[in-house]
Amino acid sequence: MRLPTLLIAAVLTGMSGAAAPVDPAAPPQLQLRFHHLHYRVGDPARAMNHAAQTLGGTRILLQGHGVGVQVDEHYALFDRFQGEEPRSTPGAAEAYAEAVAWLQERGFSVPGDFPGARLAAVLPGEYLDHVAFEAQDLAAARDRLASAGAAPDSERDEAVLYRIPGGFGVELLAPGDGEDAFWCPMHPDVRSAEASATCRLCGMPLVAIPPPQIGEYRMDVTVQPAPGGRGASGLRLVIRHPDASAPVPSFAVVHERPFHLFIVDRSLDYFEHVHPEPAGEGAFELAHDIPPGEYMLIADFLPQGGTAQTVQRAIVTPGHDGPLMPPAPRLQPGPTDRVVGGLRIAIDAAELAARKEARIQFTMFDAVTGVPVTDLEPYLGAPAHLLIVNADLTEALHGHPVEQATTGPTVPFAPLMPMAGAYKLWVQVQRGGRVITAPFVIEVVER
Structure with a gap:
């Protein structure tokens, strides 16, 4: 990321305020x-x-x-x-x-x-x-x-x-090299002083950075109980501005949808990637069965004229009889390949390190023949989607491949991991009209 350049307002010339004698042999400050x-x-x-x-x-x-x-x-x-x-x-x-x-x-x-x-x-x-x-x-x-x-x-x-x-x-x-006036709405840390630049992670053209919006967008959630009072049959979500709490009137379509919602339970065993439908006045509605339990909703959206937002909200669905806010699960890195939906998906996360640019790569093989797969289909405008969370669900990253035209067998991502530790992730691809989701647990180290 380019670091912003600033004007130096004053230079301390002496503790007494008087100008110090100049030594012509001294190197410049x-x-x-x-x-x-x-x-x-x-x-x-x-x-x-x-x-x-x-x-x-x-x-x-x-x-x-x-x-x-x-x-x-x-x-x-x-x-x-x-x-x-x-x-x-x-x-x-x-x-x-x-x-x-x-x-x-x-x-x-x-x-x-x-x-x-x-x-x-x-x-x-x-x-x-x-x-x-x-x-x-x-x-x-x-x-x-x-x-x-x-x-x-x-x-x-x-x-x-x-x-x-x-x-x-x-x-x-090291110094920055110009005021950053443009950024990627999907990867706000990718910035440039050049209007013609594109995002190195997803290939999208950079757009002008909008004026800063102080505070965070808020997501109000209404859980619709399922018949019989066990679980939920749907959700209603309203996105509100940080300053006036007014509903956000319009949203940009990003990867074919104005609203991406991930539903993950506290044990990190339940995972859904769904897309609530616009219902007007900043509201979205989702018809989707959710079992009794405690969940984190991770919403990904882009208000028109604003910046990309990832907003989280915890919910408890009717019929949940377990403890609230249980201890986070202990994540242990597991197998480096998974067989799911006719694919064998292998992961290579060895390069990942906290706060470093590095790649995580998935390689796809046919689960029966072992032949590398080259017929992946676009899923929601991208070759794949990736969600990464930490154990207590306080960190969440939603990403897309750095190679936007890939159809396999390799699908690379470049997530910027905020800190060391264990993470769970889900990678999603589409083949033969079917969405395939594979979970993995990885360990991110300090380097």
Whole structure:
């Protein structure tokens, strides 16, 4: 993802306010600007949701950096604790001041006023791992710190992290290359400054980024009891605007439908991909039998003139007599191939890593002959569909293949996994007019 470029509002020239003498032999100062605060927390999804709701920010996933919230031009990102939980942390303003002093001593120009105060105000008790700055020239910044005797704690092509006295980190990031004005409505993290660009994941032309909509769309759900009071015979869903709670008047058709709905039970054994029909005034209706139980509804839709939305809502259908909110199932990676609907589907998820661009690939064979299948049919405007969830259903990703014209035998996807851990997924393809669904469990690692 391209990182946004910002204007530096001020340069700290001296603690006293007076101009410091200029040494003509000194190397020129390198410009830095504040980019984000990076926290380590017990539950990244919960921390992200809390920050977004409190600040009215936008949930984001910065490729290679992590999940978090954008407020104005800055970010707070969240990773899970690795190993023992730290016991203390500097405050964000204190950490920023120490980072600025450390960098200025080594020849960098950094704004002295802390621009992330609004972000930090709602996260006072969280562990701040490091403060990140964008460098206009990352290679020159690396060289400057190396000449000053600073050794990196970790480094990648686009970022380098240093630990400074006190234990917390200072991270330098490669610069962005232009303000992103266009994005993919299905993959909002794919952005470009060019109007003619296309999505590298699904091939769709990028569209203009609409004005930000503060808050989240809401989905009201009415469960229609089945005859006899056991289970549901259907659902009525109403989508409401974040600001005025008014029903959304119109929706874009994406992959042949204006509304995609996944129904998954808490044990992750029940799975349905269905499409409620428009009923006017922001409402959709679904006639579908759902057994007694506790479910998560995962809705995927695109309001006209808005951005792609994934909204979740838990429901309990009539007749459910089990415990509410049971512990999440323990997911164990299982077989790497499945025989379903006349196909043997093999999965290769070895490349997947948290917050990294990587592919997951499915290969299709005829279950009887073993011959690779090359006659897959489009299903809802795509060669396949993929839903990925974590064990407690707090994370959900709906994706489509990166090769839009494939008919098999290989069907690759490029999901950007938000964090390490076990996930369950369902891949859906169509062959001979029949939709075939195969479940798998995978483990995503840190790299």
